[in-house]
Amino acid sequence: MTLDRLPPFNRTALLLDLDGTLIDIAPTPDTVVVPPGLTAVLARLRDRLQDALAVVTGRPIETIDTLLGDAPYAVAGEHGGARRHAPRLPIERPNLPSPPTAWFESAAALAAAHRGALLEPKARGFALHYRLAPDAGPDFGSALSAWLLGDDRFELMAGQMTWEVRPKGVDKGSAVDALMHEPPFCGRIPLFIGDDVTDEDGMRAARALGGAGLRVDAAFGSPAGVRAWLTAAARTGDWPELPGGPLGGPLGGPLGGPLGGTA
Ligand SMILES: [Mg+2]
Numbered sequence: 001m002t003l004d005r006l007p008p009f010n011r012t013a014l015l016l017d018l019d020g021t022l023i024d025i026a027p028t029p030d031t032v033v034v035p036p037g038l039t040a041v042l043a044r045l046r047d048r049l050q051d052a053l054a055v056v057t058g059r060p061i062e063t064i065d066t067l068l069g070d071a072p073y074a075v076a077g078e079h080g081g082a083r084r085h086a087p088r089l090p091i092e093r094p095n096l097p098s099p100p101t102a103w104f105e106s107a108a109a110l111a112a113a114h115r116g117a118l119l120e121p122k123a124r125g126f127a128l129h130y131r132l133a134p135d136a137g138p139d140f141g142s143a144l145s146a147w148l149l150g151d152d153r154f155e156l157m158a159g160q161m162t163w164e165v166r167p168k169g170v171d172k173g174s175a176v177d178a179l180m181h182e183p184p185f186c187g188r189i190p191l192f193i194g195d196d197v198t199d200e201d202g203m204r205a206a207r208a209l210g211g212a213g214l215r216v217d218a219a220f221g222s223p224a225g226v227r228a229w230l231t232a233a234a235r236t237g238d239w240p241e242l243p244g245g246p247l248g249g250p251l252g253g254p255l256g257g258p259l260g261g262t263a
Contacts, residue, residue, distance in 0.1 A: 006191065006212060006239045006242075007188075007189035007190075007191055007211060007212065008189075009048075009049075009233070009237060009238045009239050010049075010237075011188055011189050012049060012052065012188060012189055012190075012191050012239075013049070013052040013053075013054070013179075013180060013184075013185040013188035013189065013190045013191065013211075014045065014049055014052060014053045014054070014191050014193075015054050015055075015056050015176055015179065015190055015191065015192040015193070015202065015206065016053070016054070016055050016056065016072075016192075016193050016194075017055075017056060017057060017172075017192075017193065017194035017195060017196070017199050017202070018055055018057040018059060018064065018067070018068075019032065019057070019058075019059070019160070019195075019196075020160060020194075020195035020196055020216060020223060021193055021194055021195045021199075021216050021223060021226055022038065022042075022055075022223060022226060022227065023035065023038070023067075023223060024222075024223050024224075025131075025160055027131055027132055028118055028129065028131070028132065029059070029118070029120055029129065032067070034067050034068065035227065037231075038068075038227060039068050039069055039071040040071075041227070041230055041231050041234045042068065042071035042072060042230070042234075043070075043071045044234040044235075045230060045233060045234045046071060046072065046073055048233075048234065048237050050184055051073040051184040052073070052184045052185050052188050053071075053072050053073050053074075054072055054073060054074040054075060054076065054179050054185070055068065055072040055074075055075050055076070056075075056076045056080075056172050056175050056176060056179070056192070056194075056202055057075070057076070057077055057079075058077075058078060058079045058127070058159070058164065058198060059077055059078070060077050060078060060082065060122060060123065061075045061076075061077035061078075061082050061084055061091055062077075063077075064077060070087050073086060073087060073184065074086060074179055074182075074185070076172070076175035076176075076178070076179060077091075078122050078123060078124060078125070078166070079157075079164075079166055079170060079171055079172055079175070079198055080094075080170035080171050080172055080173075080174045080175035080178075081093060081094065081096060081122070081123065081124050081125075081166065081167065081170050082123065083175060083178055083179070085179065085182050093123070093124075094169065094170055096124050096167040096169060096170065097124070097153050097154075097167050098123070098124050098125070098167075099124075099125055099126065099154055099165055099167075100151075103126075103147055103165065104119075104121065104126060106143075106147070107119050107126055107128055107144075107165075110128065110136075110139075110140060110143060111128060114130070114133040114135075114136040114139075114140075115132075115133060116130075116131075116132030116133035117129065117130050117132070117133040117136050117140070118130075118132070122166070124166065124167050125154070125164060125165045125166035125167065126164070126165055127159070127162050127163065127164040127165075128140045128144070128162065128163045128164075129161060129162045130161055130162070130163075131160075131161035131162075134161065137161065137163075140163050141156070141158070141163055144156050144163050144165060147165075148165065152168070153167060153168060154166065154167055154168060155167075155168050157197070157198055158197060159196055159197065159198060160195075160196055164198075171198065171201040171202075172194070172198055172199060172201045172202035172205070173201035173202055173204055173205035174201075174205075175202070176190060176192060176201075176202045176205035176206055176209075177205050177209075180205075180209055189209075189210060189211045189212075190205070190206035190209050190211035190212075191206065191211055191212050191213075191214070192205070192206035192211070192212070192213045192214070193213075193214045193216065193219075193220075193226060194213075194214075194215070194216065195215065195216035195217065195223075199213075199215075200213075203215070214242070218244050219242045219243070219244040220242070220243050220244060221243055221244060225243050225244075228243075229242070229243060
């Protein structure tokens with residue numbers, strides 16, 4: 001089941017990616033800038049949606065706390081590898097393996113060998129960023145693929161100028177499912193907004209629950225477009241027209257990957 005229009009505002013559970021969706025991508029993960037007023041807009045939206053606002057990100061939850069404070073009610077971090085269902089609850093982690101230490105060491109050596117490349121450790125994996133070392137992308141990809149060949153507990157995800165090694169079994173879709181089964185999200189209709197291939201799992205999950213999954217590029221043009229739309233929604237208490245105009249088929253347009261445009 002999919003929607004052909006946005007959920008009614010007062011029945012929506014709003015699920016938002018961070019990088020490339022709420023904030024602009026920066027040369028390195030540590031240099032992102034939270035635009036002035038964004039946390040106030042999110043806090044106002046959270047209030048209007050009776051707390052049904054979550055950030056669903058690949059970042060650690062602690063980073064979201066640093067960047068956005070308590071504006072989101074719930075946070076799913078590390079692509080579903082960590083969840084906090086309400087502001088003061090402990091972080092829940094599905095029981096997942098961590099990559100071998102040797103992989104971290106080898107990844108650190110790879111990053112060190114390419115000026116500008118960056119290794120970002122995560123609780124159950126790591127990301128190799130090559131935005132400032134674009135020529136290294138293919139080498140990183142083939143090296144990581146070779147390591148993973150002998151260990152089917154982990155998978156390699158291609159992100160925005162990033163390769164990420166993470167345990168199988170969780171993704172942004174499982175995070176959306178888990179959030180939508182708990183108050184204040186359960187009983188509402190999910191609206192997921194994201195920009196990246198890893199967000200497509202979240203979009204599929206939202207659509208499978210009768211909600212909508214919107215791609216930033218198609219529906220809003222840019223993170224600035226997302227922010228302007230959310231700002232208007234926070235002001236009026238309703239969803240404005242989408243800047244990208246009406247989208248054909250399932251709301252949000254077709255997804256790439258194995259489900260094609262059928263999700
Ligand atoms: Mg993103």
